[in-house]
Amino acid sequence: MDFTFTDEQQMLRDSVSGFLTKNYDFDQRNEIVRSDTGWSRDIWRQFAELGLLGLPFPENQGGFGGGATETVAIAEPFGAHLLAEPYIACISLGGAAVAAAGNSDWLEKVMNGDAIAxxxxxxxxxxxxxxxxxxxxxxxxxxxxxxxxxxxxxxxxxxxxxxxxxxxxxxxxxxxxxxxxxxxxxxxxxxxxxxxxxxxxxxxxxxxxxxxxxGEAIRTLLDNAILAICAESVGAMGALMKQTAEYAGTRKQFGVSIGSFQVVAHRMADMKIAYNKARATLLYSAALIEAGEATQKDIAILKGQTGKLGREIGEAAIQTHGGVGMTDELSVSHYHKRILANDALLGSSEYHLRKVGTLS
Missing domain, CATH: 2.40.110.10 (Butyryl-CoA Dehydrogenase, subunit A, domain 2)
Incomplete structure (x- = not known):
């Protein structure tokens, strides 16, 4: 199995990251979240123009035939920018259910950005x-x-x-x-x-x-949604780790950066190990799904590992930032809340890790 992105998939990832970097920084995102709707119709329209809303759907239904790897390629940047728009809700869940049932009228509206399912x-x-x-x-x-x-x-x-x-x-x-x-x-x-x-x-x-x-259509839908949720969480973990490393390198106590303190250095090393474990599990699971070889045990391991490791990274980031890490003014707390919220969706890490023990 190949766990790397192709050139086309990397271009897709880069284009989504570039778009969000330009149009969806933390302050812009917070303005959107505080609005009456809680998300931006304009951003959603631009997603439709970029082809993101039709990406995971089959070509014979008017979509672009994207698979698990394409889902990971765009969901990680979504997590890194704390996307508030209902991509997982409308595309990975509602739209996928409409597509599975072959309802072309509603699916077309969803892909065009004209309807939320x-x-x-x-x-x-x-x-x-x-x-x-x-x-x-x-x-x-x-x-x-x-x-x-x-x-x-x-x-x-x-x-x-x-x-x-x-x-x-x-x-x-x-x-x-x-x-x-x-x-x-x-x-x-x-x-x-x-x-x-x-x-x-x-x-x-x-x-x-x-x-x-x-039958299996619902199970497939839920498995793909879990993959998207976990990819978003891993994207949030990566952004959280990067931000914490930058803070530890610039925040000074006793005339030196706190990153030089042994306890902080060890904590940063643990964060990096946890992130690499989570992302490796994500890429491996995406490859299994793409190859049609993923079992329910594989999905449970992915969801369980991502939730557990994400919580560890979030708590370590808050500890490193101190009291300011709990405030709404800093993105650290928002990343941690996104990781915790994703963990609760479609079964918590505790549920899925217990499930691993019951599956052969």
């Missing part, structure tokens, strides 16, 4: 296991009736269309729901890392089935 999956159990989905879909002459609650729906408050996972005859199905449908109530809120999410209550909501037995 949100994937309503989580029910408050904090895992990625489809067996935990308990919402029932009841067939009627007009469609399907959904009753229950979905929690932590990323971009759920801004969505133009909801893709809902629910049980139908003891198997999962995917259902399209209009966010303005009768019986549906949305409670939006900001997450701790600056993104937007919603809890959505369904009271006899009418829905249309787009995929009654998605």
């Amino acid at each position: 949100a994937f309503a999956y989580e029910e408050g159990r904090g895992t990625a296991d489809p067996i935990q989905v308990t919402m029932q879909a009841t067939p009627t002459d007009e469609g399907f009736i959904l009753t229950g609650e979905k929690r932590m729906v990323l971009a759920g408050g801004e969505a133009d269309i909801l893709v809902v996972a629910a049980e139908l005859d003891d198997e999962l199905g995917l259902f399209l729901v209009d966010p303005s449908a009768d019986g549906l109530s949305v409670t939006s809120y900001p997450t701790m890392d600056g993104r937007r999410a919603a809890n959505i209550r369904f009271e006899a909501v009418l829905a249309n089935s787009i995929m009654e037995k998605p």
Whole structure:
């Protein structure tokens, strides 16, 4: 397996990094997060023009046929710049569900940046296991009736269309729901890392089935989303490590930089080891997914390692910066919160590391 980017993939990575460096520095990002919407429609439109919104979708559906490696190439810069726009929510989750079901109309709108699709999956159990989905879909002459609650729906408050996972005859199905449908109530809120999410209550909501037995399609969707989440976290880890190294080299006590103190030097070495371990696991997992050889154990190792190592890096960065590392004015705390928030999505590191022990 080849764990390096091709020239084309490196160019993609560089173009995304260059765009965000120019248009999305920390201050610009904070202005966007504090806005009423919490993310920038203008940035989203430019993502569409750059082809990023259509990147992971198959060419026969109008996309660019990007794979796991392309996902890593763009998600790492997203993490390094603390992207608030709903790329993972709309593309890796909602759009991927629409694509899996072959709904070309909504997929085209998503790829063009004209619609936000949100994937309503989580029910408050904090895992990625489809067996935990308990919402029932009841067939009627007009469609399907959904009753229950979905929690932590990323971009759920801004969505133009909801893709809902629910049980139908003891198997999962995917259902399209209009966010303005009768019986549906949305409670939006900001997450701790600056993104937007919603809890959505369904009271006899009418829905249309787009995929009654998605089977492995949901598992593949979740695995690819976990890869994107982990790549974003690794990007945040790299930026956090770089910023901490610069601070340790310039912050002086007793007339010398604190980076020359043995305890700080050892802490920086531990941060670098943790980052290299996390990124190596990420690249290895991406190669396995690209080759069609990734198992559920491989995905669990990736999510577990990334969350555990990311927490270590974030805590070490805050310790090195001291009290200022906890403030909103410095990006250190924001990186740490993004890493912690990503760890909680689709199963925490503790959940996935326990899962590793149950898989052969």
